[in-house]
Amino acid sequence: MAEITFSQKNPAYPLMCASFRAMHTKVELLAVGVDDEKGRDLMQRAEAEVRRLERLLSCHDDASPLSALNSLAWEQSVEAEDELYMVLELCETFRRATYGYFDVTAMCSETDGVMSLAGGYSLDAKHHSVRFCRKGVKIDLGGFAKGYALDCIKRMSQQEGITQGVINFGNSSIAALGHHPYGEWWPIGIEHRMVKSALAQEVRLADSAMSISGRSEAGEYHIIDPHTGSRVAGEELILIEGRSALVCEVLSTALYAAPRAKRADIMSQYDGYRASEIVCRRDGTTECRVVGATVVEK
Amino acid sequence: MNRKEFLADCGKKGLAGVALSLFPWLESCSEKAQQEVKGEKARIGMIGTGSRGLYHIKNLLRMPNVEMVALCDDYRPHLENAAQYYPNAKLYDDYRKLLEDKSVDGVIVTTPLYLHGRITMDALRAGKRVFCEKSMAFTLDEALDVYNCRKEMNGVLLIGQQRLFDPKYARAMQMIHEGKIGKVVGVRNYWYRNNDWRREVPSPELERRINWRLYSEYSRGLMTELACHHLQNGSWAMGMLPEKVMGSGSLLHWNKDGRDVYDAVSAIFTYPNGVNMTFESIISNKHFGMGEQILGTEGTIDLVTCMRYTDEPAPKGSGMHQLVAQIENGVMSNSVFAGTSWAAETSSLAPGIPIMDNVTISTGESTVGAEADGSIEIMEAFVHAVITGKQPEKVLEESYYATQFALLADKAMHENAILTLDEKYRVPYEPMK
Numbered sequence A: 001m002a003e004i005t006f007s008q009k010n011p012a013y014p015l016m017c018a019s020f021r022a023m024h025t026k027v028e029l030l031a032v033g034v035d036d037e038k039g040r041d042l043m044q045r046a047e048a049e050v051r052r053l054e055r056l057l058s059c060h061d062d063a064s065p066l067s068a069l070n071s072l073a074w075e076q077s078v079e080a081e082d083e084l085y086m087v088l089e090l091c092e093t094f095r096r097a098t099y100g101y102f103d104v105t106a107m108c109s110e111t112d113g114v115m116s117l118a119g120g121y122s123l124d125a126k127h128h129s130v131r132f133c134r135k136g137v138k139i140d141l142g143g144f145a146k147g148y149a150l151d152c153i154k155r156m157s158q159q160e161g162i163t164q165g166v167i168n169f170g171n172s173s174i175a176a177l178g179h180h181p182y183g184e185w186w187p188i189g190i191e192h193r194m195v196k197s198a199l200a201q202e203v204r205l206a207d208s209a210m211s212i213s214g215r216s217e218a219g220e221y222h223i224i225d226p227h228t229g230s231r232v233a234g235e236e237l238i239l240i241e242g243r244s245a246l247v248c249e250v251l252s253t254a255l256y257a258a259p260r261a262k263r264a265d266i267m268s269q270y271d272g273y274r275a276s277e278i279v280c281r282r283d284g285t286t287e288c289r290v291v292g293a294t295v296v297e298k
Numbered sequence B: 001m002n003r004k005e006f007l008a009d010c011g012k013k014g015l016a017g018v019a020l021s022l023f024p025w026l027e028s029c030s031e032k033a034q035q036e037v038k039g040e041k042a043r044i045g046m047i048g049t050g051s052r053g054l055y056h057i058k059n060l061l062r063m064p065n066v067e068m069v070a071l072c073d074d075y076r077p078h079l080e081n082a083a084q085y086y087p088n089a090k091l092y093d094d095y096r097k098l099l100e101d102k103s104v105d106g107v108i109v110t111t112p113l114y115l116h117g118r119i120t121m122d123a124l125r126a127g128k129r130v131f132c133e134k135s136m137a138f139t140l141d142e143a144l145d146v147y148n149c150r151k152e153m154n155g156v157l158l159i160g161q162q163r164l165f166d167p168k169y170a171r172a173m174q175m176i177h178e179g180k181i182g183k184v185v186g187v188r189n190y191w192y193r194n195n196d197w198r199r200e201v202p203s204p205e206l207e208r209r210i211n212w213r214l215y216s217e218y219s220r221g222l223m224t225e226l227a228c229h230h231l232q233n234g235s236w237a238m239g240m241l242p243e244k245v246m247g248s249g250s251l252l253h254w255n256k257d258g259r260d261v262y263d264a265v266s267a268i269f270t271y272p273n274g275v276n277m278t279f280e281s282i283i284s285n286k287h288f289g290m291g292e293q294i295l296g297t298e299g300t301i302d303l304v305t306c307m308r309y310t311d312e313p314a315p316k317g318s319g320m321h322q323l324v325a326q327i328e329n330g331v332m333s334n335s336v337f338a339g340t341s342w343a344a345e346t347s348s349l350a351p352g353i354p355i356m357d358n359v360t361i362s363t364g365e366s367t368v369g370a371e372a373d374g375s376i377e378i379m380e381a382f383v384h385a386v387i388t389g390k391q392p393e394k395v396l397e398e399s400y401y402a403t404q405f406a407l408l409a410d411k412a413m414h415e416n417a418i419l420t421l422d423e424k425y426r427v428p429y430e431p432m433k
């Protein structure tokens, strides 16, 4: 259930701020210039949409189409419904366009080297069906779903006529509509990993999105290198900025998993997207390198 | 995440050494330890093939190192249930015969509580390596006897306190020891259910045999059956043992069926540093389910849901609220909130931070056993110990004291007194910090 607050404290810019829990995180939506009725309606639809996607894309929910696929697709070709099929097509495209570092089947990769050549599943466009290439393959869309949902909600809000707002998926994936009423962008500060509430890097979002990958706040290294099957233990944060939240999400995962030397190569294929490596030092200082550029100290 | 992944993960962070020195009994699942027993078999006999016995059997069936050579139960239907899984196992109705069986190296004791001590000691004296379900024994004296017997025989003994082997707990305790929630100032445990705690009885003369939990001749009720699991939380978190114990128990609601153990209990365990640990159990209301919470000056760890909550107020409120305040006040300035996961908020409804990814949590409703609660890991550790003959470090003392304090609290309730564990029951205790 969503929590919604409206504020008219600034009559020039009435706003709504709402949140709900989904996809193992908290989803927040800030919309400027909406009234009570429109805001609630939007929020309800946004929540319903995210829940729908969660059901479609979750591999933890036994009843989800993805779980069914995961349990059957090694034995036989499994037909996937249109949207899921399209998602898998997208994932495969991203896999190829990231040298295999974005791979929704990474969780089950074997270390026999086969991984670097092929993904875990093959698609049959004629029958909209999916088949696993190896035993033990499992598709986990955890590194995809939030970005995808974020783009969906953004589109939905735009259609509702929202021109200024921010949608935040758990602080790690954020999309902006328009800009801050009192500036030309939405100022989003990335928190320093070592010093609470201190700023490590500022991102300016204007009709754009960002995504961050790195060690989770609980200290887990949760991103898997698809080429080795082991967890990547990088201390830096990877920040991606660009138009689509989905692309940002995919690239932040891929770049975190990829070795430094490969990162610029991957990024060169994505026009209009920018990647930075952010290192937060214990003394509270930060080093930020734009991938493919020279070091900037702060 | 299972224990192997947990350790592998620690390894990647260069923490393997740290983690294992904090939790040395987890060592039995390290690569090295697994290699050590590869291809070898633990020849096991089970005494008491009731519901918990069957639960263990279902886990044991999946362990390649296990050969179940003998089963024993003096209640035929239960023995036959278990025999289905192991058509080649020898069947006994007298546990002493099973102990004479030379083909048995390790014994799993899953009988009612009043038999734990006796069977465990007989088994140790017969040279068997023993896993016995909690609680360790029926009385304070008997627990000490069991402890000493293991020492004299230089044997192997594990008690079914599976939380000690649960990766979630290990990770949470590690965080507590690292000071992630500040200084520990309270430990709260509770276990609520709403049912009569009875098992179905095929014919009336079997009542006391089947429903042994309800009679003080065989069990100390909620304290030995449930509390025992929780009572290590305080000592594990703080590295010390309670100084005094008080409690109150009553036959509150399920008091018409002839049972004579309390169906509602509350106990307080006070540590030398002044911290109180509580345990409460009521079986006529289940709203709050099961809870195990460590309270610190800077945060709280909920061991059951595997979440950490911070008490430290985030000064600027959440990122979105920072933006809201800016717009309301007609300004634009920095907001700081983006990162790899959301930041906690000030309210008591502040979202927690998971202690680790992908955990299975248990509600405490099952009377047989929960999923992913360390039961598989403790069995693996036992199997390993049966093969190697090595007593895992520290766990026995932790289990010993969990039993002693469960029994002492029960005594305090019956005597209406504040009690201290007598010096004679002290065994060497090495804190796990």
Ligand SMILES: NC(=O)c1ccc[n+]([C@@H]2O[C@H](COP(=O)([O-])OP(=O)(O)OC[C@H]3O[C@@H](n4cnc5c(N)ncnc54)[C@H](O)[C@@H]3O)[C@@H](O)[C@H]2O)c1
Pocket (backbone or CB within 6 Å): B047, B048, B049, B050, B051, B052, B053, B072, B073, B074, B075, B078, B093, B094, B095, B110, B111, B112, B113, B115, B133, B134, B135, B160, B161, B162, B209, B210, B224, B225, B367, B368, B369, B370
């Ligand atoms: N660690 C846990 O989470 C957990 C969970 C459930 C039960 N347990 C423990 O497991 C033990 C067994 O509990 P249960 O629920 O399986 O009880 P149960 O009554 O289902 O099983 C006990 C079995 O022991 C047999 N038995 C009794 N006397 C015997 C004797 N002299 N020789 C051989 N067999 C004998 C009974 O016939 C019965 O089959 C208890 O100590 C209980 O506390 C632990």
